[in-house]
Amino acid sequence: MTALPYQYKSPLLTLDHVSMRYGNDLILRDLNAQVLDVIRPGMSQGQVVGIYGRSGIGKSVLCRLLAGLAAPSTGTVLVGEAQEPVQAGMVGYVQQRYPLFNHYSLRDNLLLAARRHHDAAEAKVRVENYLGRFGLGAHAGKYPAHLSGGQRQRAAIAQQLLCSEHLILLDEPFSGLDVAMIDEVKKIIVEVTTMDELNTVLIVSHDIATTTALADRLWLLAPERSPDTGQLLPGATLSPRHQYNLAQLGLAWHPDVESEPEFAQFVAELKDEIRGS
Numbered sequence: 001m002t003a004l005p006y007q008y009k010s011p012l013l014t015l016d017h018v019s020m021r022y023g024n025d026l027i028l029r030d031l032n033a034q035v036l037d038v039i040r041p042g043m044s045q046g047q048v049v050g051i052y053g054r055s056g057i058g059k060s061v062l063c064r065l066l067a068g069l070a071a072p073s074t075g076t077v078l079v080g081e082a083q084e085p086v087q088a089g090m091v092g093y094v095q096q097r098y099p100l101f102n103h104y105s106l107r108d109n110l111l112l113a114a115r116r117h118h119d120a121a122e123a124k125v126r127v128e129n130y131l132g133r134f135g136l137g138a139h140a141g142k143y144p145a146h147l148s149g150g151q152r153q154r155a156a157i158a159q160q161l162l163c164s165e166h167l168i169l170l171d172e173p174f175s176g177l178d179v180a181m182i183d184e185v186k187k188i189i190v191e192v193t194t195m196d197e198l199n200t201v202l203i204v205s206h207d208i209a210t211t212t213a214l215a216d217r218l219w220l221l222a223p224e225r226s227p228d229t230g231q232l233l234p235g236a237t238l239s240p241r242h243q244y245n246l247a248q249l250g251l252a253w254h255p256d257v258e259s260e261p262e263f264a265q266f267v268a269e270l271k272d273e274i275r276g277s
């Protein structure tokens, strides 16, 4: 287990006293967390955050808040170097159902995304660049229905990167993929996070080992007990002990971390924590 050298710069994502309530149900309670721009010497290193929690705890609700698709009941979500309140479109959100238009070719789907921020000529250059980078050049003329699951996943990630600045949120990116496709998607995530130091990928997943191996930070959404009464408080939160810094633990950025005994031990402990939450 080797802790690699790193430093932190300014915040790129902040959850500031974020709560979400539907009617009388408090789903998320007072979330406070930050993703800082990580700096590694001689590297263009982006950030990867794994987001975990039991089924029904509020991960999708949190995704909607992070993507600016819903406003929190209290608090704010701030994004980017300027730390502006998030609005729809600022964070690329790759949902389990990839939002590709079936009647457009892959190239046209990507062009549509790129045109949201760029003129026609610039959009074309960017799309061809992404098609090449994501190994999709040979499939650019195909319709989404004729792409494999892994190709669609690549396309959806490329699409969201083309229309958002640096933040991208992936909801269950590994579910339903075979092992080779999982490796392919892992490679893309590493590629995306080393393309630009500001690129930040948030991964919501029940695949703890795969996601932890990619991440430098983890958030576990869980209920918390009152320090006074010991009673479970309503809603789920991100308590400080459930915000794990994998860089500090010496488990971040190791290409073969999954074969390290310390990694296996950490993942086992994390799973116990999730089971007990």
Ligand SMILES: Nc1ncnc2c1ncn2[C@@H]1O[C@H](COP(=O)(O)OP(=O)(O)OP(=O)(O)O)[C@@H](O)[C@H]1O
Residues within 6 Å of the ligand: 022, 027, 053, 054, 055, 056, 057, 058, 059, 060, 061, 062
């Ligand atoms: N629009 C809504 N109105 C009322 N309640 C909602 C709404 N959206 C979500 N909820 C409730 O919020 C809670 C958290 O749901 P959410 O879908 O975020 O869970 P999750 O952690 O993503 O679960 P899973 O891992 O099973 O996908 C659930 O009890 C759900 O019923």
